[in-house]
Structure formats: C-alpha cells, structure tokens
Amino acid sequence: MTDLPEKDERQAKADSPIHTSGELSQAQPKPHAQNVSPSPDRQVEGQAEPQSHSQSVSPIQALADDQPNDEIEADDNEALERDSAFGDNESIASSRTSLTSGITRYRQENGRRYHAYRDGKYLFPNDEKEQDRLDLFHHVFNLLFGGKLFHAPVDNPQRVLDVGTGTGIWAIDFADQHPSSHVVGCDLSPIQPGWIPPNLEFEVDDIEDTWRHKPFNFIHMRMLGGAIKDWEALIAQAYDNLEPGGWLESVEFEVWVDCQNDGEVEMPKMIQQWQSLLTEAGERIGRTFIVAVHMKNWMEKAGFVDIREDVIKVPNSPWAKDPRWKEIGAYQQHNMLEAASAYGQAHFTRVLGWSPDEFLVLSAEVRKELKNLKYHLFSNLHIVYGQKPE
Numbered sequence: 127m128t129d130l131p132e133k134d135e136r137q138a139k140a141d142s143p144i145h146t147s148g149e150l151s152q153a154q155p156k157p158h159a160q161n162v163s164p165s166p167d168r169q170v171e172g173q174a175e176p177q178s179h180s181q182s183v184s185p186i187q188a189l190a191d192d193q194p195n196d197e198i199e200a201d202d203n204e205a206l207e208r209d210s211a212f213g214d215n216e217s218i219a220s221s222r223t224s225l226t227s228g229i230t231r232y233r234q235e236n237g238r239r240y241h242a243y244r245d246g247k248y249l250f251p252n253d254e255k256e257q258d259r260l261d262l263f264h265h266v267f268n269l270l271f272g273g274k275l276f277h278a279p280v281d282n283p284q285r286v287l288d289v290g291t292g293t294g295i296w297a298i299d300f301a302d303q304h305p306s307s308h309v310v311g312c313d314l315s316p317i318q319p320g321w322i323p324p325n326l327e328f329e330v331d332d333i334e335d336t337w338r339h340k341p342f343n344f345i346h347m348r349m350l351g352g353a354i355k356d357w358e359a360l361i362a363q364a365y366d367n368l369e370p371g372g373w374l375e376s377v378e379f380e381v382w383v384d385c386q387n388d389g390e391v392e393m394p395k396m397i398q399q400w401q402s403l404l405t406e407a408g409e410r411i412g413r414t415f416i417v418a419v420h421m422k423n424w425m426e427k428a429g430f431v432d433i434r435e436d437v438i439k440v441p442n443s444p445w446a447k448d449p450r451w452k453e454i455g456a457y458q459q460h461n462m463l464e465a466a467s468a469y470g471q472a473h474f475t476r477v478l479g480w481s482p483d484e485f486l487v488l489s490a491e492v493r494k495e496l497k498n499l500k501y502h503l504f505s506n507l508h509i510v511y512g513q514k515p516e
C-alpha cells in the first residue's frame with residue numbers, strides 16, 4: 127500500500143464540513159455573481175448580473191451555515207434503513223456526437239470502453255455509463271454550489287478553457303450563461319454532444335502537450351485526479367496561457383473515502399483496500415490521485431496570487447439527517463456505486479495484474495459497503511482558485 131503522507135492533513139481538515147484557507151482567509155463577498163437559473167434569465171453582455179452584491183453569502187458559505195457543527199448530523203437508524211433503497215442506477219439520457227474513426231477507434235476491455243487518442247494514457251472509461259456518471263456529478267456540483275459554475279472573481283470572461291472537459295457539460299452551461307465569451311473544451315475523448323452553443327468549441331487534444339491557443343482569461347479544471355503525470359508542469363502551462371489578471375480554478379475531490387463515525391464502527395475494509403490499491407496503482411504509473419491537497423501549494427509555486435481554498439465535506443451516501451445533505455449523499459452514493467466498477471478496473475487489471483474476475487469480486491464487496499448506511503462515508507472536495515498577477 128502506498129503511504130499517504132497527506133492523511134494527517136486530510137484528517138485535520140475533515141474536522142469541519144467547510145474549511146477555508148489561503149491569503150483570503152475570510153469568506154468574501156463575491157464581486158461577480160453567476161446567473162444560476164438554467165436559461166430564461168441568461169445573462170446578456172453588458173447587463174447587470176442578476177445576483178447583486180448584496181448577496182454576500184456564497185453558496186459554499188451557505189452550506190457551511192447549514193452545517194454549523196463540526197460534524198454533519200446523521201439521520202436516525204430507522205430512517206437510514208428506509209433510505210437504503212437509494213442507489214438503484216438510472217441513467218441520464220445523453221446525445222452523443224458521431225466523429226471520425228481515428229479518435230473513436232476505442233479500446234474495448236472487460237466490458238468497458240476507453241479512449242483511442244493517445245491510447246492507454248487515461249485509465250478510466252469513456253462509455254455511456256461513465257458519461258452518465260460525469261453528468262450526474264455535474265448535478266451534484268450544482269446542488270453543492272447552488273448552481274454557480276465557478277467561484278473565482280472573474281470579471282467578464284472573454285476566453286475560457288475547460289481542461290479535460292469530459293462530456294463538456296460544464297463548458298456548455300458556461301457558454302450558455304456567458305454568450306459574449308468564447309469557450310474551449312479540451313479532452314482526449316470526443317464524447318461531447320454536437321449541438322452546442324455557438325460560442326463553444328470542443329477539441330480532442332492532450333492537455334499534457336504544449337498548448338497552442340491565444341491566452342485565456344479563465345481556466346477551469348475539474349476532477350482530473352489520476353489523469354496527469356506532471357501537475358506542476360500543467361499548472362505552469364495554465365499560468366503561461368493566462369492573460370495577466372486571469373484566473374485558474376480547480377475543483378478536486380480527495381478521491382479518498384473517509385468515515386465520519388470511524389470511532390463507532392469498524393472502517394469498511396473493502397473500501398479501504400480498493401482505494402489503497404487504486405492509490406498504489408496511480409503512483410506506479412506516475413498519475414497520482416493525491417492532487418486536491420497539493421493544489422494550493424502548486425498554484426503558489428507557479429506564481430498565482432490571491433489564492434483561496436475552500437474544502438467541503440461531501441457525504442457519499444444518504445446518511446445525513448439534513449434533507450439537502452441527504453439528497454447530495456444519495457446522488458453521491460449512485461456515483462460511488464458506479465465508480466466502484468469504473469474506477470479501478472483498468473488500474474487493477476493493467477497495472478496491478480489482477481484478473482477481471484478478481485476485480486469484480488472486490489468491486490461487489492465495495493458496493494455492498496457503500497450501500498450500508500451504518501458507515502457515515504464522506505469525501506473532501508477542494509475548490510482552489512488563484513490569479514495571475516496583473
């Protein structure tokens with residue numbers, strides 16, 4: 127098992143649902159505000175933004191206010207039993223683009239489909255199941271952030287890059303809400319829809335190569351843990367490709383499941399084994415999962431200033447008493463149940479040499495533990511943003 131030097135740090139942070147650090151240590155009124163409704167109130171260029179400066183409580187802070195205690199309050203056992211039906215997987219319908227053969231000659235392996243361009247680089251699937259999971263994650267982020275697509279105080283973003291855009295769902299929403307901006311979504315997989323806002327373009331490319339774009343005002347990265355070989359180089363490249371005054375924002379889970387009540391119940395063993403081995407496989411191939419806890423430091427090193435970090439404790443199953451946290455936990459449980467098969471199959475079979483059947487058995491055990499609401503499972507989510515000096 128790989129040592130996790132950050133564990134102490136993570137544990138310390140896990141003491142509170144929301145943590146803030148960085149130069150701006152106080153919750154700050156946001157100079158910008160997002161139009162959070164889907165489209166009727168879409169913001170028009172030059173028009174005053176729909177939320178005023180008087181709304182000084184950010185959704186992150188609002189969540190913090192909802193959970194004034196260090197711990198998220200758990201629901202009682204009977205309610206948890208009733209809710210254990212949560213987690214039946216229903217897929218979200220999604221339209222997909224048809225594209226040229228080279229980048230769509232996908233690798234099929236053990237019932238899952240993987241990207242073709244730069245084959246073998248990214249070890250998670252890109253099939254419909256995974257796309258549904260990514261879209262569901264976007265919904266979870268909307269619930270967590272009250273519909274806000276970003277937190278950096280970006281003013282009038284003109285050129286925007288979404289690094290590792292996945293299904294492009296964030297980029298589509300961003301382009302919709304900021305019609306005067308030009309948005310680029312970049313990914314190894316051409317899994318984005320064809321019908322997109324006119325101010326958005328998707329490109330199939332490797333973000334670890336040298337970028338050849340005009341500078342951006344805002345660069346967004348979300349859920350890239352386990353994907354990148356040299357994080358410092360990627361962040362330096364983001365810095366170089368920002369206009370002075372431009373912002374970089376990263377949203378990353380720690381990709382580690384913790385148990386809030388680990389003093390009362392035994393830690394779920396199969397989940398521990400799954401994530402330890404996954405972490406080890408990530409280290410072996412040089413694409414670490416331990417990203418979120420380093421992001422602020424990496425941004426500082428690259429030269430970013432006014433860096434702010436918020437950490438939110440997100441339940442991984444519907445064990446919380448508060449209805450909003452329960453709902454978020456229910457969606458996260460669905461995500462985790464899917465992740466238990468997507469997140470690891472290639473790592474375990476290609477890197478650690480397990481047979482597909484051995485992995486299936488582990489994954490079934492992990493799913494069983496994920497469904498057991500006696501474990502108050504959660505993961506920490508880090509939102510970090512910083513500015514390139516003017």
Ligand SMILES: C[S@@+](CC[C@H](N)C(=O)[O-])C[C@H]1O[C@@H](n2cnc3c(N)ncnc32)[C@H](O)[C@@H]1O
Nearest residue numbers: 248260290291292313314332333334348349353
């Ligand atoms: C977990 S998904 C996150 C997708 C999206 N950012 C979101 O939040 O929904 C990670 C994405 O990064 C893409 N990716 C991984 N390595 C990449 C690389 N070197 N260049 C471009 N995209 C990459 C994967 O193809 C995948 O779509």
